[in-house]
Amino acid sequence: MSKPSLIRYAILLALIALWFLVTAMEWVKPIQLPPPAGLWAAWQADGSRFLDAFALTAAEIAVAILIAWPLGIGIGAVFGSLRAVSEAASAILGSLFAVPAIILYPLFIAWVGMGPESKVLFGVIAGFFPIALNTLSGVRQVDQSYVTMGRAMGASRLQVFYRVVLRLALPSVISGLRIGTALIMISVVVSEMLASFGGLGYMIAYHRTMFDTGHVYLGILMALLTVLTVNWLLSMLESHFSKWQERGAEL
Amino acid sequence: MSSEVIRVENLSKMYSTREGDFHALDKLSFAIEEGGFVSIVGPSGCGKSTLLQLLTGLLEPTSGQVLIDGIEVRKPLPEKTGVMFQDATLLPWLTAEENVAFPLSLCGKDKKESQLRARDLLKLVGLGDFINHRPAELSGGMRQRVAIARGLVRDPRILLMDEPFAALDEQTRFKMGEELLWIWQETRKTILFITHGLTEAIYLSDTVLVMGTKPGRIIEVIPVDLPRPRTFEMIGSEFFGKARNRIWTLIQEETEA
Amino acid sequence: MRLSVLLGAQAGFFVLLAIVWESISRLELVDPRLLPSFLTVLGVLGDLLTQRDFLMDLGITGLEVGVAFIIAAPLGVSIGFLLGEKLFLGQILSPMFHFMLSVPQSIFLPIFMLLLGIGFLEKVVFGVTHAIFVIIVTTTAAVRSVPRDYVTVARTFGATPRQIYLRVYLPAMLPVVMTGLRLGMIFNIIGVLLAEMDASRAGIGRRLFSWGEGFQLDLLLAGILLVSALTIIINEVMRYCEHRAARGHVA
Ligand SMILES: Nc1ncnc2c1ncn2[C@@H]1O[C@H](COP(=O)(O)OP(=O)(O)O)[C@@H](O)[C@H]1O
Numbered sequence: 001m002s003k004p005s006l007i008r009y010a011i012l013l014a015l016i017a018l019w020f021l022v023t024a025m026e027w028v029k030p031i032q033l034p035p036p037a038g039l040w041a042a043w044q045a046d047g048s049r050f051l052d053a054f055a056l057t058a059a060e061i062a063v064a065i066l067i068a069w070p071l072g073i074g075i076g077a078v079f080g081s082l083r084a085v086s087e088a089a090s091a092i093l094g095s096l097f098a099v100p101a102i103i104l105y106p107l108f109i110a111w112v113g114m115g116p117e118s119k120v121l122f123g124v125i126a127g128f129f130p131i132a133l134n135t136l137s138g139v140r141q142v143d144q145s146y147v148t149m150g151r152a153m154g155a156s157r158l159q160v161f162y163r164v165v166l167r168l169a170l171p172s173v174i175s176g177l178r179i180g181t182a183l184i185m186i187s188v189v190v191s192e193m194l195a196s197f198g199g200l201g202y203m204i205a206y207h208r209t210m211f212d213t214g215h216v217y218l219g220i221l222m223a224l225l226t227v228l229t230v231n232w233l234l235s236m237l238e239s240h241f242s243k244w245q246e247r248g249a250e251l
Numbered sequence: 252m253s254s255e256v257i258r259v260e261n262l263s264k265m266y267s268t269r270e271g272d273f274h275a276l277d278k279l280s281f282a283i284e285e286g287g288f289v290s291i292v293g294p295s296g297c298g299k300s301t302l303l304q305l306l307t308g309l310l311e312p313t314s315g316q317v318l319i320d321g322i323e324v325r326k327p328l329p330e331k332t333g334v335m336f337q338d339a340t341l342l343p344w345l346t347a348e349e350n351v352a353f354p355l356s357l358c359g360k361d362k363k364e365s366q367l368r369a370r371d372l373l374k375l376v377g378l379g380d381f382i383n384h385r386p387a388e389l390s391g392g393m394r395q396r397v398a399i400a401r402g403l404v405r406d407p408r409i410l411l412m413d414e415p416f417a418a419l420d421e422q423t424r425f426k427m428g429e430e431l432l433w434i435w436q437e438t439r440k441t442i443l444f445i446t447h448g449l450t451e452a453i454y455l456s457d458t459v460l461v462m463g464t465k466p467g468r469i470i471e472v473i474p475v476d477l478p479r480p481r482t483f484e485m486i487g488s489e490f491f492g493k494a495r496n497r498i499w500t501l502i503q504e505e506t507e508a
Numbered sequence: 509m510r511l512s513v514l515l516g517a518q519a520g521f522f523v524l525l526a527i528v529w530e531s532i533s534r535l536e537l538v539d540p541r542l543l544p545s546f547l548t549v550l551g552v553l554g555d556l557l558t559q560r561d562f563l564m565d566l567g568i569t570g571l572e573v574g575v576a577f578i579i580a581a582p583l584g585v586s587i588g589f590l591l592g593e594k595l596f597l598g599q600i601l602s603p604m605f606h607f608m609l610s611v612p613q614s615i616f617l618p619i620f621m622l623l624l625g626i627g628f629l630e631k632v633v634f635g636v637t638h639a640i641f642v643i644i645v646t647t648t649a650a651v652r653s654v655p656r657d658y659v660t661v662a663r664t665f666g667a668t669p670r671q672i673y674l675r676v677y678l679p680a681m682l683p684v685v686m687t688g689l690r691l692g693m694i695f696n697i698i699g700v701l702l703a704e705m706d707a708s709r710a711g712i713g714r715r716l717f718s719w720g721e722g723f724q725l726d727l728l729l730a731g732i733l734l735v736s737a738l739t740i741i742i743n744e745v746m747r748y749c750e751h752r753a754a755r756g757h758v759a
Pocket residue numbers: 266267268273275293294295296297298299300301302
């Protein structure tokens with residue numbers, strides 16, 4: 001292991017040790033920061049309720065992903081390959097991305113209620129833009145000479161698109177999926193925190209008002225671990241599909 | 252014994268641009284006989300690539316026509332013409348063999364058969380030991396060899412090449428020329444070769460077409476009456492020098508005009 | 509020229525959106541209680557902008573966003589610069605900041621509420637944590653992207669270190685740093701609005717949320733329209749500066 005990464009692990013361990021120390025010495029109030037044992041206690045008390053909540057949240061996330069991924073990739077791919085409009089489309093998507101999606105959440109609640117539908121809708125909106133933008137720019141950046149060559153080899157336009165352009169844009173698409181999916185997951189949890197009847201975010205928000213700090217931190221930890229795991233899986237996929245790129249760059 | 256495989260008649264191409272119509276090619280006419288090796292040289296921007304795209308069927312002429320085997324070209328005919336550009340445009344995630352077989356996979360050819368064909372062609376271009384390498388693991392010259400093999404994979408009678416070796420260093424470029432002549436002799440293809448290297452054009456070809464610019468047109472046809480096989484010494488010969496000077500002067504006049 | 513075409517396309521898109529919205533309500537395709545017409549909403553927005561207490565709320569949010577940015581920008585740029593320059597420190601810490609950037613900060617909101625209570629400070633700190641990581645990471649990237657040749661050339665002309673920083677590093681880094689600042693600003697706004705929505709007594713986020721809960725969709729849409737317009741304008745202005753800096757860079 002390299003020296004910098006050793007030091008990083010040391011810093012991480014030091015932070016955890018600090019957590020033990022600070023809570024043991026009661027330098028902060030337990031209702032602000034629970035001792036590590038507080039999380040364990042929360043899990044023992046309400047573990048199954050946390051798992052149920054997690055299942056609901058995971059289902060909402062899954063549905064949002066199933067909608068946002070194809071939607072983002074589809075729209076990004078279409079506008080990326082229409083050369084005449086791709087630059088304008090990218091500018092429009094870019095400025096829409098600057099609008100904080102969170103302001104739409106009250107609207108979604110009014111439209112579809114406080115149930116899972118509004119979480120899914122919000123997750124889709126939050127995840128859509130980075131996916132569409134990355135796909136669009138990935139497709140747009142594909143060297144036109146590949147298209148020319150594909151056509152000259154007798155590929156139909158659709159074949160050129162599927163087998164050459166989209167495949168060349170794949171690393172960029174996956175990196176959009178990575179960013180977008182992280183946003184989907186967190187947006188679902190956060191929207192549950194704001195207003196809902198269930199899910200991990202609901203558990204966090206409910207227990208915060210009860211000052212069950214151990215529960216709050218446990219819920220956040222679970223959400224965080226989920227995001228990190230999915231993020232890690234997607235970044236593995238990303239590096240798998242961009243291997244040939246890196247090696248190309250070395251030459 | 253010889254018959255025309257490529258015939259270009261009164262070929263003109265206009266591009267419509269923001270500043271109005273741009274006359275890229277004006278009434279080009281020429282023919283290439285079966286098994287011929289013809290080069291095209293001309294100042295940059297004179298329309299060489301445009302001409303090649305018209306021959307490939309990637310562009311439509313404004314007027315006039317391109318005939319291949321007596322039939323008008325309206326769309327790419329990969330079974331008749333193989334194409335190669337300055338950039339090898341190999342698909343980076345495929346191995347050399349898969350890249351060569353790619354055009355076959357597009358038309359749904361049997362996989363096993365395609366593989367064997369790709370291997371044979373890679374051997375022909377001297378890359379028998381590199382079939383499983385990816386483009387990033389090959390040198391620039393090797394990538395162009397893979398591109399040649401890919402251009403040949405559907406066994407077209409014609410090979411159209413647009414400055415295929417322009418990005419290579421001088422030595423590799425010369426070696427690739429030799430290689431191409433050898434492949435040409437082995438496979439008896441008809442080759443149209445665009446280049447801006449005058450020495451390369453004369454050394455490789457039976458005929459050099461010199462193009463003028465604004466609008467693009469053919470200003471002179473220079474037959475290369477040098478015996479085959481060509482040798483390095485011929486480059487120093489009097490005929491070679493004269494031909495090169497003639498082309499040089501023509502292109503100079505064009506760019507100054 | 510190019511820029512004005514793009515701006516035109518963006519403006520065109522929003523006009524189109526407004527027309528579609530207005531037609532949907534005019535043709536009564538949806539319940540007007542769920543989607544009041546565009547012109548109605550515009551009228552409501554006009555009224556809102558004359559109301560003192562609404563303007564106060566807008567001002568508070570603006571202040572929170574502004575203070576957070578004034579803290580995050582110089583802090584983020586300095587840290588990023590230091591990490592880019594001091595190579596070993598950068599090797600240790602840069603991956604940690606990268607990692608933090610990949611975790612959407614919103615999930616930590618309950619922790620901030622527990623640690624800092626609910627109020628101005630919490631909103632500002634939350635805004636800062638949203639903004640700072642992207643600023644750090646892009647600044648580090650900017651420093652590392654300054655071609656070594658520039659520095660070497662400047663040295664051979666006898667430039668002092670101070671001159672090298674001001675005349676070589678700064679202009680070469682500027683466009684990338686500005687991108688980081690722009691993204692930081694967007695994230696900052698998201699953070700502040702989210703914190704206001706979740707729990708607060710003032711601010712535009714609180715307003716939006718209670719209008720949503722109260723089914724006052726005309727007011728809610730007016731608020732959404734206003735916040736969208738403001739964020740898009742902030743984004744475009746910062747993007748324009750970025751553009752200018754990049755042009756100066758090439759020249
Ligand atoms: N799609 C196009 N639209 C407008 N003008 C073009 C287009 N493609 C090429 N041209 C113009 O046509 C001329 C010939 O181009 P090209 O055939 O690429 O020349 P060459 O290959 O000889 O350098 C150039 O002046 C070029 O700018």
